[in-house]
Amino acid sequence: xxxxxAWQALVDVGQLRAGQTILIHGGSGGVGSFxxxxxxxxxxxxxxxxxxxxxxxxxxxxxxxxxxYTKTRFEDVAKDVDAxxxxxxxxxxxRSYGVVKKGGIVMSxxxxxxxxxxxxxxxxSASISVHPDTADLTEIAQLVDxxxxxxxxxxxxxxxxxxxxxxxxxxxxxxxxxxxxxADEPKG
Ligand SMILES: NC(=O)c1ccc[n+]([C@@H]2O[C@H](COP(=O)([O-])OP(=O)(O)OC[C@H]3O[C@@H](n4cnc5c(N)ncnc54)[C@H](OP(=O)(O)O)[C@@H]3O)[C@@H](O)[C@H]2O)c1
Numbered sequence: 001x002x003x004x005x006a007w008q009a010l011v012d013v014g015q016l017r018a019g020q021t022i023l024i025h026g027g028s029g030g031v032g033s034f035x036x037x038x039x040x041x042x043x044x045x046x047x048x049x050x051x052x053x054x055x056x057x058x059x060x061x062x063x064x065x066x067x068x069y070t071k072t073r074f075e076d077v078a079k080d081v082d083a084x085x086x087x088x089x090x091x092x093x094x095r096s097y098g099v100v101k102k103g104g105i106v107m108s109x110x111x112x113x114x115x116x117x118x119x120x121x122x123x124x125s126a127s128i129s130v131h132p133d134t135a136d137l138t139e140i141a142q143l144v145d146x147x148x149x150x151x152x153x154x155x156x157x158x159x160x161x162x163x164x165x166x167x168x169x170x171x172x173x174x175x176x177x178x179x180x181x182x183a184d185e186p187k188g
Contacts, residue, residue, distance in 0.1 A: 002033070006031050006032075009109070020045070031085075047074075048066060049074050051173070153177055
């Protein structure tokens with residue numbers, strides 16, 4: 001779901017190309033950690049935000065510019081980007097319009113971008129709604145097999161701990177993904 005959401009935003013909707021610059025908010029999260037890797041695999045320059053605790057992960061994912069949003073205002077660093085991926089919303093989305101170049105795009109996972117701001121800055125928007133797509137999943141699987149995308153797994157829990165996993169997901173501060181183990185893999 002995380003990879004598919006990132007793919008449908010960056011590739012299907014945003015049509016991100018080599019040489020373009022994208023600002024990815026929450027680059028350490030379930031969607032963001034895939035989005036960073038997909039953008040890099042497509043040859044884009046990636047600016048990504050996360051809190052202090054996740055700066056090391058952004059570096060491991062080879063982002064070009066890592067921003068600690070608890071210390072630095074992203075708009076002081078990111079300017080004239082081609083695209084923004086926003087999985088956070090609210091103030092983060094409100095402050096994002098001004099960093100996009102004319103003709104660029106703001107893609108939100110959680111809110112409907114403000115038409116007045118879009119017109120003021122001469123930019124486009126998309127509200128992303130992930131949907132099942134075999135062709136997209138096949139392309140993602142090929143990148144995983146080629147080692148170009150590595151799922152970031154923060155914790156593996158037994159199915160009995162599904163409630164704990166859900167509580168972690170609800171914090172909106174998960175590093176990559178939490179995996180629920182349903183059964184042991186067959187031996188041999
Ligand atoms: N529209 C769709 O089709 C669709 C699909 C999938 C998900 N979603 C939604 O998209 C959102 C993100 O999903 P997810 O699975 O990626 O969530 P997640 O795994 O909880 O990740 C959220 C990320 O946002 C970061 N973050 C939190 N506050 C931030 C801020 N103020 N500025 C920048 N980064 C911030 C966190 O990093 P730190 O811990 O370092 O703060 C974390 O890495 C959720 O609300 C989810 O429901 C929508």
